Amino acid sequence: MPQATPLLQVENLIKHFPADSTRWFAKSKEFVHAVDGISFSIPAGEVFGLVGESGCGKSTAARLILRLIEPTSGKIQFDGMDWLALGEKELRRQRRVMQIIFQDPYSSLNPRMRIGAALAEPFEVHKVCSSRAEVRSRVEELLQMVGLDPQAFGRYPHEFSGGQRQRIAIARAIALKPKFVVADEPVSSLDVSVQAQIINLLADLREEFHLTYLFISHSLPVVSHLCDRIAVMYLGKIVEMGSRDEIFRNSGHPYTRVLLSAVLPPDPKPKSSRIVLRGEIPSAVKIPSGCRFHPRCPIADAHCAEAEPPVETLSATHWSACFKVNEAAQLTAK
Amino acid sequence: MFRDKIPPTSAFQSLVASLDFMDSSLLQVSDLHSVFHVAGGRLRAVDGVSFEIPSRGTLGIVGESGCGKTVTALSILRLLQPPAEIESGSVLFRARNNAGSKKKGPGESEDRPALDLLKISERRMRRIRGAEISMVFQEPASALNPVLNAGDQIAEAVRAHEKVSRKESWDRAVAMMEAVSIPDAARRAKEYPHQLSGGLRQRVMIAMALVCRPQLLIADEPTTALDVTVQAQILELLQSMCGQYDLSMLFISHDLGVIAAVADEVAVMYCGKIVEHAPVEELFANPRHPYTQGLLRSLPTVTLGEMPTRKLEAIPGSVPNLMNLSVGCKFEPRCAVRLEECKTFDPPLYPLGKNHSTRCVLCRPT
Structure with a gap:
């Protein structure tokens, strides 16, 4: 499935937000290190999980890639273009190939707009249809494609359930046949029985339109069903990246291991097999020294607090930023 | 008052x-x-x-x-x-x-x-x-x-x-x-x-x-x-x-x-009713209501070292509007194993032994 030339290439992307925004004109001295140098590339046709x-x-990374916010520094290559160098007009034209699905379908749809109008908007903005009748037929086609009644275009968002609304949001994202779709927690606000429907819909659409996804989620089980490759982020940095099998079978970073063990299987038997971390994710204003995971890490030692860990290559597609990759790989809940 | x-x-x-x-x-x-x-x-x-x-x-x-x-x-x-x-x-x-x-x-x-x-x-x-x-x-x-x-x-x-x-x-x-x-x-x-x-x-x-x-x-x-x-x-x-x-x-x-x-014990609710009730081991090992079974199958799960499957089995449809519920079983419109009588008959909780009971006609004692 993945091809040699990446569709999207992100290099050392950084976004720092000023932390003391209450003072209007003063230069900020503190920064929220929201995204602190991440690099990855996504070949066409791949589903990449973050x-x-x-x-x-x-989510900041997703917004940077879509250029909804501008990065502090870094490089983004998209489809052979220097994505960050595009002017506003050109960007607007190119945006049709890159779309986003947001987490909350209750706030991402305009409550006062009939869904027919909401779905017709992409066609109108990009002037791809010659007549209103054509727009109408494209909207009906879209509704059918995402499993909704094509006659529903005259209804308002509040008349739909959460799952149906997310289908509408997906329809809007795929309206212009984009190459690349960013899905930012697309199922986390949905009920369990509906989550599976939406995951399956995204999988079907991927096949049908040869879509490339950047799939963002806090849940490893959700990611596991869709993604080919997975990157695990902690406090603005990617700590481990690998193929789906590598991440789930032999992950080499203690944080990934902890995330995996925190997943509660629907099985009452192994009640005590969890690695429970101390503390919570620290403030992104004061990043811990050395390895940023060391204050919570179950296997950290003094060295981890001093130096930033190098990238340890585990295979051609798998790396982990940890001093103690071997020890981490042994880390299991007992 | x-x-x-x-x-x-x-x-x-x-x-x-x-x-x-x-x-x-x-x-x-x-x-x-x-x-x-x-x-x-x-x-x-x-x-x-x-x-x-x-x-x-x-x-x-x-x-x-x-x-x-x-x-x-x-x-x-x-x-x-x-x-x-x-x-x-x-x-x-x-x-x-x-x-x-x-x-x-x-x-x-x-x-x-x-x-x-x-x-x-x-x-x-x-x-x-x-x-x-x-x-x-x-x-x-x-x-x-x-x-x-x-x-x-x-x-x-x-x-x-x-x-x-x-x-x-x-x-x-x-x-x-x-x-x-x-x-x-x-x-x-x-x-x-x-x-x-x-x-x-x-x-x-x-x-x-x-x-x-x-x-x-x-x-x-x-x-x-x-x-x-x-x-x-x-x-x-x-x-x-x-x-x-x-x-x-x-x-x-x-x-x-x-x-x-x-x-220790679990009650599964759907549309205001308990549809299944069992001790926790029993419920997860032997779910009897189609809704419980569907929920368990549609769950994206993965454990360390185990490979996830590609396709999930979703429950079709969504939770019905509580204002216009059918007279029959509330899960009937989404149920994969529904019978004709489910449209009109709302079953009680049938006991299955071991403290397990379920609201489904398929579990009716004969």
């Missing part, structure tokens, strides 16, 4:  | 119920109906729910949003606000004789009278809330008072139930914060909710709930708003608190994984 807890910078 | 709305027959019903109210159980809910008065009629949010919570046990209620699990919890505490109202039913609770005193030995439990919480006065009910039954809510950020510091909020709970000085109640609050493993509790007690992280806020909530040593803790989605690593911490804390304080727990969650980890 996993981490709240506040780790995964 | 509340009591007038209960039909006269329920007095007899609760008497009957109290006869088989087992010594081992702390709380018994029978045939609870709670409704919302909305334009166009009554919305049956809780439609005939019965269960028992054993002393020192945990009952898990699992279901999707809108299935009535939270309304059930609020009904037990009589916290429903108009337009919601308890229509009928009984909630028998084995209260301590003297709320707030030291806990009694297990041998004394038999001669404690069972109170029907739906019939006692509001004044009496206030002595139960917080002191005998307390609740932890889903969103600690909105459940805590933003203009009071953490210690004051906990101390307030102590003073609401016991005649103690401000100083003593503050000390009790700090001690309780230490008991729920809040580091540097004396300093943290002076901080306001916005200065605390999500995990610490939930610990403050738990400290507040437990400071008067209740017998029953109702935890309504206590970890849903938290990160997975923090969720693991809070679950561990709740379980250790249950052991330490002889607590019974009613644990509400939409997450089957969380329920599997904490519950």
